[in-house]
């Protein structure tokens with residue numbers, strides 16, 4: 001995943017930091033995990049939270065997820081964006097923090113057991129280089145680096161304790177902090193109080209933040225996010241005339257150009273081993289993300305897409321051509337609006353089969369319902385301040401038209417109230433909002449007083465995280 | 471303590487009490503010290519100054535970054551609003567906390583203020599309402615008084 005350079009007009013005129021120690025910032029999401037140094041404006045490393053599993057070992061990073069025999073793709077999180085497999089989480093985080101970022105550390109790199117395997121993979125846990133071994137070799141690999149991690153606002157107490165335990169005991173971090181993603185995303189927008197709308201991969205959520213604290217009763221979430229949209233696209237392609245075959249890039253050996261709507265003229269690769277569904281699904285997701293970036297759009301109004309006349313109007317507008325990896329291509333017109341409409345209007349959703357078992361969207365799951373329910377969960381006096389300070393984050397909000405629609409719907413829902421949606425103009429800021437907030441927070445000169453120190457941890461145990469990181 | 475670790479200097483509380491108890495000021499504007507470690511008093515006002523003077527002070531507030539560059543600056547403020555009730559039932563006073571974070575201030579400055587605000591809010595007891603404002607329109611007198619009075623001002 002490439003990083004977007006900052007244009008000069010928004011480039012901060014300073015680096016945030018100033019402290020000698022560079023803290024590490026780790027922001028795990030269901031689709032990707034982001035890591036980098038405090039005080040920097042972008043994460044240096046962004047890798048999929050999906051990883052490969054082959055012959056009893058795990059391998060990490062975009063570039064190692066390629067077709068192989070007996071290869072499976074897994075995710076260390078569950079669909080709630082909460083860590084499910086702690087062994088894998090620890091390994092993937094070590095891969096990011098130790099191997100990819102290589103912060104200064106006591107042990108020289110040639111002795112730290114992080115040597116790259118022959119095939120370019122990071123083979124953790126295979127052969128004689130097993131994982132315990134690796135960490136032992138390193139002794140305390142992060143003994144010099146304070147670590148700030150982010151978490152979903154509904155993260156469990158157990159998972160929070162586990163995170164500090166790994167950081168302190170396995171890695172030997174001298175200091176640790178856990179920030180909830182909506183809090184740091186609202187800080188990054190310069191707000192202590194905000195209604196944070198985060199539409200990511202596995203989850204969409206709305207959370208009220210007041211004076212830098214999450215209001216627990218405001219937390220609302222639903223699966224109507226990026227992966228759901230992917231399934232909507234799948235269904236749309238299946239129902240299309242002619243049906244669109246979802247052939248991911250890795251399947252295509254070569255292709256010839258064809259007319260729009262004509263069958264593909266391509267030679268597909270064959271493999272002498274079966275391709276796991278999990279690998280195929282991962283590859284499909286890449287293609288679906290491309291389609292979202294370049295074709296899908298949110299209906300901006302007036303009214304909802306399903307209102308009489310709108311579909312005909314959309315059909316008359318210029319379309320977008322999308323070429324599949326096999327060369328087949330067609331023009332997408334009204335469908336590119338229709339496919340995202342279920343986010344706003346449950347009656348417009350395709351009843352998708354496939355991975356999304358729930359199929360239909362229920363009324364309570366749309367973004368607007370989440371916002372409504374979230375506001376109903378907070379003190380009535382706070383509501384107008386929250387509506388005037390809405391912060392939009394998460395990659396699915398990059399859909400063209402998303403903010404316009406949100407504004408329009410909110411104005412209709414709350415007539416007479418001042419509504420202000422803050423959405424960073426830079427796509428990178430919207431994709432990495434929580435990471436950026438964590439980066440700045442942990443680089444503030446005063447933040448050293450906030451960290452949970454190793455000493456405090458040793459005296460109190462992992463329960464300290466519940467007390468301190470409220 | 472706030473999330474940033476910044477603390478509140480005693481003078482902030484003294485000035486606030488002068489406003490609340492002694493009616494010595496109409497408003498107090500607070501800022502972060504140059505090293506961002508402490509919240510301090512930027513200015514106080516009252517007497518023959520009116521709301522617009524206060525608003526101009528916020529709009530023109532500056533912050534110096536670490537590198538020395540001067541740009542727009544966020545601020546905190548308390549303002550003791552006084553208004554007539556529409557219903558004719560007399561006059562009301564409401565001490566209002568304003569978090570001023572102009573959209574065009576630097577990201578670093580905004581972040582320092584956002585993550586330090588809680589410390590000040592906690593230190594000032596008896597604030598009736600608060601608002602978070604991001605552009606000059608947000609702090610127009612008409613807009614603010616409507617919010618503060620919940621529409622009951624004449």
Ligand SMILES: Nc1ncnc2c1ncn2[C@@H]1O[C@H](COP(=O)(O)OP(=O)(O)OP(=O)(O)O)[C@@H](O)[C@H]1O
Nearest residue numbers: 029030031032081200201202203226289394395398
């Ligand atoms: N430009 C874009 N337009 C629309 N959708 C996009 C765009 N770029 C990425 N996506 C989608 O955004 C989703 C990932 O979002 P994000 O990175 O915010 O998720 P995450 O933080 O990893 O996951 P979660 O928040 O659910 O734990 C994917 O489903 C991807 O297809």
Ligand SMILES: [Mg+2]
Nearest residue numbers: 029030200394
């Ligand atoms: Mg996320």
